[in-house]
Amino acid sequence: MNKTELRRHMRRQRRALNRRQREQAARHLLRALRQSAHFQHSRHIAVYLTNDGEIDTSVFIRDLQRRGKTLYLPVLHPLRKGHLSFLPFNRQSRMVKNRFGISEPDFAGHRAMPARFIHLICMPLVAFDKDGNRLGMGGGFYDRTLAFSRQPGNKPRLIGCAYELQKTAALPAEDWDIPLTAIATDAGLHRFQAYAE
Ligand SMILES: Nc1nc2c(c(=O)[nH]1)N(C=O)[C@@H](CNc1ccc(C(=O)N[C@@H](CCC(=O)O)C(=O)O)cc1)CN2
Numbered sequence: 001m002n003k004t005e006l007r008r009h010m011r012r013q014r015r016a017l018n019r020r021q022r023e024q025a026a027r028h029l030l031r032a033l034r035q036s037a038h039f040q041h042s043r044h045i046a047v048y049l050t051n052d053g054e055i056d057t058s059v060f061i062r063d064l065q066r067r068g069k070t071l072y073l074p075v076l077h078p079l080r081k082g083h084l085s086f087l088p089f090n091r092q093s094r095m096v097k098n099r100f101g102i103s104e105p106d107f108a109g110h111r112a113m114p115a116r117f118i119h120l121i122c123m124p125l126v127a128f129d130k131d132g133n134r135l136g137m138g139g140g141f142y143d144r145t146l147a148f149s150r151q152p153g154n155k156p157r158l159i160g161c162a163y164e165l166q167k168t169a170a171l172p173a174e175d176w177d178i179p180l181t182a183i184a185t186d187a188g189l190h191r192f193q194a195y196a197e
């Protein structure tokens with residue numbers, strides 16, 4: 001399968017799950033994330049709101065809020081095409097729909113948090129492999145936004161979130177792909193080379 005076919009296949013697979021499967025997977029995802037010390041030690045955490053059959057993040061978002069973490073959501077940057085900004089997300093956030101129909105905090109009047117100061121970014125993905133390569137929706141948003149993390153300096157840990165069924169045989173690693181720290185699924189936490197760094 002090429003990347004386009006693989007995306008179509010995985011997006012169909014995850015959309016086909018029923019409500020009971022989704023709810024159970026969301027609970028198991030929280031359990032997997034909590035296995036990671038990075039999750040416990042991070043105060044500033046970026047999450048995402050579930051879209052297109054992605055694994056449900058609402059259970060772990062509530063858990064993080066209860067623990068008093070400061071949360072951020074990705075927002076399509078209004079000026080820098082193909083880039084994301086991270087805006088604070090809390091009960092007061094005024095939400096608007098972006099051009100993909102995903103809710104995001106209203107950019108107007110808010111201060112974005114530079115990605116290098118976020119401790120942990122929970123990333124959506126469409127497919128992953130055993131080495132932690134990630135295939136996204138195809139916009140290159142996260143890769144572009146996180147390209148700075150190849151250079152020395154502050155950088156966030158990156159934890160992908162997905163159903164275990166999104167795991168696939170080796171994905172072609174692209175030059176611009178940023179290596180993930182770990183991937184959390186309904187089956188547990190997959191740790192990669194970057195995990196201990
Ligand atoms: N929940 C969630 N939020 C996210 C992402 C994501 O993958 N998941 N993104 C991660 O990058 C960014 C948005 N990227 C996206 C890229 C494409 C599509 C999408 O549905 N594409 C349609 C075509 C829609 C159109 O062009 O109008 C498609 O491929 O069918 C959605 C989000 C930021 N926020």
Ligand SMILES: Nc1ncnc2c1ncn2[C@@H]1O[C@H](COP(=O)(O)OP(=O)(O)OP(=O)(O)O)[C@@H](O)[C@H]1O
Nearest residue numbers: 134135136137138139140141142143144147174176
């Ligand atoms: N750092 C970067 N600088 C410029 N272009 C980039 C960068 N990273 C990715 N791109 C471009 O983005 C396009 C989409 O990349 P890719 O298919 O890997 O996206 P993706 O990881 O699936 O998407 P997303 O990150 O939005 O979930 C590619 O054509 C690539 O050229």
